[in-house]
Amino acid sequence: MKSRPAARIHLMISFVLVTCGAVAGACLGLLLSGRLMAVILGGAAALGAGLGSFLSRRQVLALFEPDPEAAPGDGYAEGLADAALVCIATYQAAVFPLTPDGVSEAEREARRKMAYRISAYEGLPYPVQTSAAAALEAIDHGADPRRAETAMRALCLTVYDNRRGR
Numbered sequence: 001m002k003s004r005p006a007a008r009i010h011l012m013i014s015f016v017l018v019t020c021g022a023v024a025g026a027c028l029g030l031l032l033s034g035r036l037m038a039v040i041l042g043g044a045a046a047l048g049a050g051l052g053s054f055l056s057r058r059q060v061l062a063l064f065e066p067d068p069e070a071a072p073g074d075g076y077a078e079g080l081a082d083a084a085l086v087c088i089a090t091y092q093a094a095v096f097p098l099t100p101d102g103v104s105e106a107e108r109e110a111r112r113k114m115a116y117r118i119s120a121y122e123g124l125p126y127p128v129q130t131s132a133a134a135a136l137e138a139i140d141h142g143a144d145p146r147r148a149e150t151a152m153r154a155l156c157l158t159v160y161d162n163r164r165g166r
Helices: 005-032 035-055 057-063 075-095 105-119 126-141 145-162
Strands: none
Touching: 005 035, 005 057, 035 057, 075 105, 075 126, 075 145, 105 126, 126 145
């Protein structure tokens, strides 16, 4: 029979706590009044640490149980969605710069290429892909910053809704 990793870790930590308790109790007893007190205090400290560890076992193991309601998230897809959001946001900043000569044409084109590449990546969830395409279309027109801002807000909400662990 194989025990769970959480149970093995708890057993190892319990062993260390009991050992440390016995050694600390023995040292204190030796300092106070000799060998007999060292044995008594070492045994009492080890018994107390072992009893505390035994009584807390169920609570400690419950912390390591997976939540049955939580669906396993695809961290890779979530990371891609976040990266697409960042790339499109930097492309938006290049199209609508704060200063008139703030971004060169080469930099704008490089950001556009990167935003399109990551938005077309097949590992990206479909809702994020469609929302990213809408945002890129709004940014590419470049005439209406409010339309681009609305599309970016929709993309942010789609990326947020795509997260499983929220």
